[in-house]
Amino acid sequence: xIEAIPTQFxxxxxxxxxxxxxxxxxAVVLVYLERKVAGFIHRRPxxxxxxxxxxxxxxxxxxxDGLKLVGKQIFTPKGAxxxxxxxxxxxxxxxxxxxFIVIPFGPKLQIINTNVGLxxxxxxxxxxxLALCLAGWASQNKYGxxxxxxxxxxxxxYEIPLLLVVLSVVFMTGTFNLFDIADGQGAWxxxxxxxxxxxxxxxxxxxxxxxxNRNPFDLPEAESELTAGFHTEYSGxxxxxxxxxxxxxxxxxxxxxxxxxxxGFQGPGAPGIWWFLAKVYVLLLIMIWIxxxxxxxxxxxxxNICWKWLIPLAVLNLLITLAVIAL
Amino acid sequence: MNLDLRLDTQGDFYSQRFQPTEREDxxxxxxxxxxxxTHGVLRILLEIDGEYIIRAEPVLGYIHxxxxxMAEVMSYPQYLPNPGxxxxxxxxxxxxAHVAAVERLMGIxxxxxxxxxxxxxxxxxxxxxxxxWWGAILLDLGAFTPIMYAFDDRERIQDIMQRNTGSRxxxxxxxxxxxxxxxxxxxxxxxxxxxxxxxxxxxxxxxLVTDNFILRKxxxxxxxxxxxxxxxxxATGPVLRGSGQAYDVxxxxxxxxxxxxxxNIPVYDSCDSMGRYLVRMDEIQESIKIxxxxxxxxxEGDYILPKAPKRPKPPAGDVYFAVExxxxxxGMHLVSDGGKSPYRLKLRAPGxxxxxxxxxxxxxxxxxxxxxxxxxLDLVIPEIDR
Amino acid sequence: MAQENQTLTHxxxxxxxxxxxxxxxxxxxxxxxxxxxSLWPMTFGLACCAIEMMGFGMARFDxxxxxxxxxxxxxxxxxxxxxxxxxxxxxxxxxxxLYEQMPSPKWVIAMGNCAISGxxxxxxxQYGIVEGVDRxxxxxxxxxxxxxxxxxxxxxxxxxxxKITGRRWWPVPETATKSEQW
Numbered sequence: 001x002i003e004a005i006p007t008q009f010x011x012x013x014x015x016x017x018x019x020x021x022x023x024x025x026x027a028v029v030l031v032y033l034e035r036k037v038a039g040f041i042h043r044r045p046x047x048x049x050x051x052x053x054x055x056x057x058x059x060x061x062x063x064x065d066g067l068k069l070v071g072k073q074i075f076t077p078k079g080a081x082x083x084x085x086x087x088x089x090x091x092x093x094x095x096x097x098x099x100f101i102v103i104p105f106g107p108k109l110q111i112i113n114t115n116v117g118l119x120x121x122x123x124x125x126x127x128x129x130l131a132l133c134l135a136g137w138a139s140q141n142k143y144g145x146x147x148x149x150x151x152x153x154x155x156x157x158y159e160i161p162l163l164l165v166v167l168s169v170v171f172m173t174g175t176f177n178l179f180d181i182a183d184g185q186g187a188w189x190x191x192x193x194x195x196x197x198x199x200x201x202x203x204x205x206x207x208x209x210x211x212x213n214r215n216p217f218d219l220p221e222a223e224s225e226l227t228a229g230f231h232t233e234y235s236g237x238x239x240x241x242x243x244x245x246x247x248x249x250x251x252x253x254x255x256x257x258x259x260x261x262x263x264g265f266q267g268p269g270a271p272g273i274w275w276f277l278a279k280v281y282v283l284l285l286i287m288i289w290i291x292x293x294x295x296x297x298x299x300x301x302x303x304n305i306c307w308k309w310l311i312p313l314a315v316l317n318l319l320i321t322l323a324v325i326a327l
Numbered sequence: 328m329n330l331d332l333r334l335d336t337q338g339d340f341y342s343q344r345f346q347p348t349e350r351e352d353x354x355x356x357x358x359x360x361x362x363x364x365t366h367g368v369l370r371i372l373l374e375i376d377g378e379y380i381i382r383a384e385p386v387l388g389y390i391h392x393x394x395x396x397m398a399e400v401m402s403y404p405q406y407l408p409n410p411g412x413x414x415x416x417x418x419x420x421x422x423x424a425h426v427a428a429v430e431r432l433m434g435i436x437x438x439x440x441x442x443x444x445x446x447x448x449x450x451x452x453x454x455x456x457x458x459x460w461w462g463a464i465l466l467d468l469g470a471f472t473p474i475m476y477a478f479d480d481r482e483r484i485q486d487i488m489q490r491n492t493g494s495r496x497x498x499x500x501x502x503x504x505x506x507x508x509x510x511x512x513x514x515x516x517x518x519x520x521x522x523x524x525x526x527x528x529x530x531x532x533x534x535l536v537t538d539n540f541i542l543r544k545x546x547x548x549x550x551x552x553x554x555x556x557x558x559x560x561x562a563t564g565p566v567l568r569g570s571g572q573a574y575d576v577x578x579x580x581x582x583x584x585x586x587x588x589x590x591n592i593p594v595y596d597s598c599d600s601m602g603r604y605l606v607r608m609d610e611i612q613e614s615i616k617i618x619x620x621x622x623x624x625x626x627e628g629d630y631i632l633p634k635a636p637k638r639p640k641p642p643a644g645d646v647y648f649a650v651e652x653x654x655x656x657x658g659m660h661l662v663s664d665g666g667k668s669p670y671r672l673k674l675r676a677p678g679x680x681x682x683x684x685x686x687x688x689x690x691x692x693x694x695x696x697x698x699x700x701x702x703x704l705d706l707v708i709p710e711i712d713r
Numbered sequence: 714m715a716q717e718n719q720t721l722t723h724x725x726x727x728x729x730x731x732x733x734x735x736x737x738x739x740x741x742x743x744x745x746x747x748x749x750x751s752l753w754p755m756t757f758g759l760a761c762c763a764i765e766m767m768g769f770g771m772a773r774f775d776x777x778x779x780x781x782x783x784x785x786x787x788x789x790x791x792x793x794x795x796x797x798x799x800x801x802x803x804x805x806x807x808x809x810x811l812y813e814q815m816p817s818p819k820w821v822i823a824m825g826n827c828a829i830s831g832x833x834x835x836x837x838x839q840y841g842i843v844e845g846v847d848r849x850x851x852x853x854x855x856x857x858x859x860x861x862x863x864x865x866x867x868x869x870x871x872x873x874x875x876k877i878t879g880r881r882w883w884p885v886p887e888t889a890t891k892s893e894q895w
Contacts, residue, residue: 035782042475044772049883050750050780060750061780067747068792073816142356146378146694215469216541224364224467225698228787235789235816295541296469298695299378360807363756363786367763368804389804390760392834393841400836408833415761415860459764478771496860497761709760709799 012101015111019100027247031062034288041292072236077139080233084138089234089241092131095124096248103255104179106265106273117178118166121256122159125211128249129155132213132220135242136230147229150299151220154210157306162207164314165200168321169193169260178256182264187271194261199317201261203310205283208253210302212246215291219299254283341386345372353381356694360389364467364698367708369682373689373697380697383689385682391712398672403429403639406668408499410659413674414710416456418498419449420652421674426501427582428648428659432641433503440628441505442584447518447621448488448500450614454525455484456653457607457614464604464702465536468545473536480521480528487517503639505631515622522615529612537608546601550688550700553598560687561680564655565610566704569603571596576651588620600703607705640667654678654705678704678711742878748792748818749874749882750780755791757811759798762825762860766797774863779883781870788814793873795866796852799827799834800843812850820877822869823852826859833859 032047036057039046047058076082102117104110114120129152136148172193173181185192194201210217221229231242258264258279267275297305342357359370368389374382394413398406410425411418423445430437437445458481462474485495491508492500500506536542552562554570567574573594577585593609595602645662655677664670681704689697754776758766770776770784785791788811800808812821823846826832831844846852853876856869864886875881 035777038471039775039777041472042772043479044475044775044777046775046777047780047782048775048778050778058778058780064747064750064780065783067744068751071744071748071818072792073818075816142354145354146356149377218469222469222695223786224469225695227362228785228790231790232787233789239790292472294470295465295539295545296695297541298545299693301544360804361755361757361788361811367758367760367798389801389807390799391801391803391841392760392799393839396840397834397836400838412761412833415764474767475772478768478773482768482771482773495862496764 012111015101016097019097019111022100023097023244023248023251026251027244028062028066030247030250030284031065031243032059033285034291035061037285037288038292041289066240069236069240074236074238077141077233079140081138081140084134085233086238088131088135088138089238089245092128092135092245093241093248095127096245096252099124099248099252100255102178103252104182104259104264105276107183107271109265109273110179113177113179115175115177118170118176118181118256121178121252122163122166125249125252126155126159128245131245132230135234136220139230139233141233143226143228143232144230147220147222147226147232150222151213151230154213154217154219154302157303158207158210158310161203161306161310161314162211164311164318165204165207166260168200168314168318169197171318171321171325172196178259178264182259182266185263185266187263187266187268189263192261192263192266197261197317197321199313201257203314203317204257204260205286206305206310208257209287209290210306212249212253212287214250214287216294216297217302218291218296219302222296224296250284250287251280254280254287257283341370341384342372345374345382345384350376350381352376359386364702365708366463366702366706369706369708369711371685371701373694375694378693378695380689380692380694383686383697385685387682387712389712390709392709394713395672395674398669400668402667403503403641403669404637406672407502408497410674411497411499412709413676413713414652414654414657414678414707415497416459416707417452417653418496419445419452419500420650420657422499422501423449424648424650424657424659426503427650428646428661429503429639429641431648432644432646432661432663433636433639435504435632435635437505437583438629438632439584439626440509441630441632443621443625444506444510444630445501446584446588447510447618447625448492448498448506450618450621451484451488451518452498453653454611454614455481455488457611458484460607460653460705461532461536464699464705465542467698467702468542470536470542473532476528476532476535480525483521483524487514487521490514490517502631502635504635505629507631509630515625518618519622522619525611525615529608532608537604543601545695545699546599546604546703547597548599548601549696550600550692550703551598552684552688556684556687560684562655562684563677563680564652565603565606566655566681566684568592568594569606569703570598571602576649576656580649582648582650585617587624588617590616590620600699603703603705638667640665649675652677654707654710655681674713676710676713678706678708682706682711745878749877752781752793752820752870752873753783753785753791754781754793754795755788755811755815756784756786757788757794757797759796759800759804760827762797762827765860765863766795766824766866769863769866774867776867776870779867779870779874788812789816791815792818793820793822793870794850795822795824796828796846796850797824797860799832800846800849801841802843805843805849808846809849818877820853820873821846821850822854822856822866822873823847824856824866824869825861826857828852829855829857 036046047061050058051060099121101111132151133148136144262279265271265276356373359365360368370386372384410421458477462477465473492498557567573592575592590613593606641663643665647660649658658675660673662671828846854869854872
């Protein structure tokens with residue numbers, strides 16, 4: 001009995017380390033990918049020259065950026081609440097890492113297989129709203145304050161359709177267990193839940209964009225309006241934490257979408273992590289593509305989209321799902 | 328990001344003067360001088376209630392560069408490069424206004440060919456100015472890609488222009504009595520190719536941006552400026568034409584040879600930001616039409632008056648010359664006392680009048696809308712401050 | 714543009730930072746290379762030069778190739794301040810404030826003649842402008858021109874990189890021959 005508990009802890013500990021590495025690596029890859037895709041859309045090379053000749057096409061660019069941010073001076077602005085100011089980036093990044101614990105990357109690759117995996121992820125992603133709010137509030141900056149206010153109303157509003165959409169999938173499968181949801185879908189695309197729930201997928205995608213503060217819903221940090229929004233006063237590593245968290249939440253959102261609608265690790269041939277990562281990266285690429293294509297929506301429009309369109313549609317989707325299940 | 332941004336500081340002179348308000352639940356936000364969407368160093372004091380703007384007041388003078396005073400201490404040829412630096416985006420229109428004011432006072436007749444060259448280069452410059460504005464407004468609305476496409480065309484125009492003007496941005500090409508260099512076949516060939524290309528690109532601009540659902544929602548019915556407000560503040564250019572009045576200096580008081588060309592003056596009655604957007608998009612096409620007509624009928628002859636005075640000394644008197652710039656009516660009021668430098672030179676900057684109506688229009692709008700309005704006015708701050 | 718700035722080869726030694734936490738030569742060297750390869754400029758356009766600064770970031774000249782891609786609007790997150798235009802007396806306290814708001818290590822490029830010396834706006838008894846931004850903040854690299862071409866600003870960026878790391882990273886562009894010039 002005494003042996004059993006430490007083993008569990010060791011698994012979690014090792015898992016957390018692996019996840020941190022995964023999150024870090026993902027951020028590096030995504031930063032590079034984002035810039036290269038942006039460059040492709042803009043018809044320019046993007047990062048190209050940085051790095052020795054053995055690393056062509058500026059592959060080392062994100063690493064240079066990261067190390068530079070580590071080497072930057074960090075300071076608390078005058079008048080800021082220093083405890084909350086430094087707490088905010090930490091509680092922004094920490095829940096993102098916790099979220100990955102329950103995600104089944106492959107048939108045998110999951111740290112904790114729990115019945116409430118989906119609830120856990122939804123609960124922990126909600127904390128990010130608090131982190132951004134604290135960041136904006138504690139930095140004693142008016143732009144930060146407006147950014148924080150925007151973030152709260154945006155985050156709270158978009159949680160509702162997100163939950164409703166997730167609920168309709170959960171009613172179909174009858175479980176909150178992410179592994180079971182992924183396992184319940186077949187190998188071929190027509191066996192995935194996107195076929196049964198196409199509307200739910202679209203709604204989830206829009207909500208995920210809004211929850212991760214991606215363009216066209218990047219209002220909390222709207223560059224041209226609020227200089228840098230909630231992280232206006234953050235420098236160096238604290239700023240990098242917010243960046244890391246943003247990319248981590250993007251990956252989490254893409255992971256959930258892949259599991260709920262695209263069959264997770266299932267795929268033609270052998271199921272495995274490669275299918276999962278491929279789906280996740282396709283979704284991330286679409287997110288990046290959208291970012292560099294659309295203008296930003298206005299704040300009242302953002303809330304109107306949510307309350308007038310997404311929530312009624314999500315409720316409708318849920319009712320149809322329930323009706324079909326009941327029949 | 329500046330001065331009185333901290334909640335605990337008292338702010339500087341302007342924000343203290345702005346502070347006293349009747350309401351207690353509002354926030355005074357200081358936008359600028361370093362802010363990405365003020366296009367330079369414009370500073371705007373905003374009193375906001377939540378996201379809604381109650382009052383807005385522009386603060387000017389952060390890039391005042393003494394242009395009018397410099398005219399009084401410099402001789403006429405020494406002052407030639409300066410107008411191009413007031414409005415660096417449409418430098419040639421300012422250059423033209425200055426040169427033509429002196430010419431009118433002295434009674435110099437510019438050769439035919441020089442007038443054609445002036446029209447062609449000035450319209451090319453107008454296109455490049457509008458292209459930059461197009462990228463910048465979309466940058467302010469949160470779309471980053473269009474400015475890259477706009478600069479793609481802009482760089483081509485700059486390459487064409489630098490061939491005979493010698494510079495990329497702050498052109499100083501017109502001289503008293505003509506232009507400084509003749510255009511050659513390569514210039515004509517490149518210009519024709521670029522005109523054809525721009526006509527092609529217009530379709531892409533429309534599909535990619537103008538028809539975009541989010542853009543329309545962001546610009547339509549935002550920042551409605553009734554034509555009366557325009558008249559009250561003396562707004563000109565695309566701002567006035569977007570409000571339904573077809574006033575264009577090129578048509579209203581034709582200078583140079585503009586009366587020989589067949590072109591439309593785009594007018595939209597919607598009075599909103601989208602109207603101003605569409606006016607500028609159409610003006611690019613109209614400029615192309617003018618350039619093509621001018622290239623077709625380009626006469627042979629001198630590009631500068633052979634007897635043109637190098638150091639003009641206009642007779643005593645005063646003269647006013649107006650030119651249609653990319654932002655509106657550019658006016659130069661020159662008072663001469665017969666000396667080698669003007670007694671007084673008054674510059675009428677269209678941006679100044681266009682900005683003046685901002686504080687009235689911005690009332691009751693959201694911050695995002697205010698930025699869309701500001702961008703749709705197409706401001707160049709050094710021109711406003713002079 | 715192709716010529717090396719003679720004074721720079723001696724000047725790069727006196728970069729001053731706050732006291733570093735890890736003061737270890739190889740670590741500092743690697744950090745310096747990273748800093749040089751990821752200089753994020755601040756969006757701080759003043760006048761005419763700001764347009765050429767935009768051109769410097771756009772597709773044709775594409776500063777992203779050399780890591781100077783991310784134009785940050787907030788001074789807290791930027792490393793490089795490009796003073797692109799005339800600084801007048803009303804603006805000068807703000808330029809100082811923005812410089813002080815940037816976290817160390819930070820570098821300044823004075824872009825254009827106005828920022829270097831007041832440029833075309835200097836005359837006898839002028840009342841408005843600051844004759845050179847180096848009178849109010851320390852400047853690392855001067856890029857002359859009115860306005861400088863984006864290539865010139867790129868060269869200025871290379872000189873900042875050289876000042877940080879002590880070596881030039883990119884090949885010196887060849888001067889065009891007479892027949893190629895137009």
